[in-house]
Amino acid sequence: MRLGKLRNTEIECSPFVLLPILYALLAGRPGTMLLNLLALFLHELCHVFVARAMGYRIKRIELQPFGFVARIEKRIGNRWDELAVASAGPLFSLVSAAACGALWASESLHLPGRTLIAQFGRINALLGIINLVPALPLDGGRMAESLLRMVLPPRQASQLLLFLGSITGAAAIVCGIFVPTEVDTQTMMFIMGAFLLLAVWRESRQTKEARIDGVLRRFETIRAGDCLRVRFIALHQSVRGEDALRFTDPRNIIYILVVNDAMEEIGRLSESCLLDGIARLGMGATLRAILLLH
Structure with missing residues (x-):
């Protein structure tokens, strides 16, 4: 609202x-x-x-x-x-x-x-x-995520902390129902737990949109005169655009080397080409199909 x-x-x-x-x-x-x-x-x-x-x-x-x-x-x-x-x-x-x-x-x-x-x-x-509490989407989860990204890929760090968020929400609901304490405390624990589970669900659903938004923000960073590192990754031609988005990194510009079954490079996709292909063919489009557009 x-x-x-x-x-x-x-x-x-x-x-x-x-x-x-x-x-x-x-x-x-x-x-x-x-x-x-x-x-x-x-x-x-x-x-x-x-x-x-x-x-x-x-x-x-x-x-x-x-x-x-x-x-x-x-x-x-x-x-x-x-x-x-x-x-x-x-x-x-x-x-x-x-x-x-x-x-x-x-x-x-x-x-x-x-x-x-x-x-x-x-x-x-x-x-x-x-x-x-080190669980997304709480502040402790954001803090833990910023530190975990030093040792884990961003996607794995987010998934781990979202899982902890689910566990925390479920534990709060269980405490609100079964732990004997004041009625006010039990009720608020139940409400907080239910909302935390809902927030985790919303956060996980927004992940795809957040990755696309992250790519667009990196474009703005470059246009503003700042610099970013470039990183190359290799993905099979059958990988879907939706899955390829998971490998984007907020600190780097990603170029995808698309390879076939023989591990031979058949083309390259920039982040902008990937987004264009997803917009035209949908999230389920393969990298090979997106590559044919460019």
């Missing part, structure tokens, strides 16, 4: 946010709902500030049950930049939780609303800890 636009950034809201909001209203706890939204807003604001400080423009912000998700206009090519942007939110949440805990425990300060301060601290602690 589109909520509006702030400067050049679109503000959207996932319809699944209505679930915890509806639960908070029915439970007669609108104050808790507002504290959660404030914690989520400040958490994501740190992501935005760090991203902008590094020169990245925020294209869209989407409110989701586990936080606001910022969509950056161009892919972060430097893994250390990606790590810094992803860690900013959880770090702020944990620091805020520690500060609230210190204020609540201080007997020399007679602050009004100490109960609200303690509650806000607990919310931030939970938000920070959840987002440190």
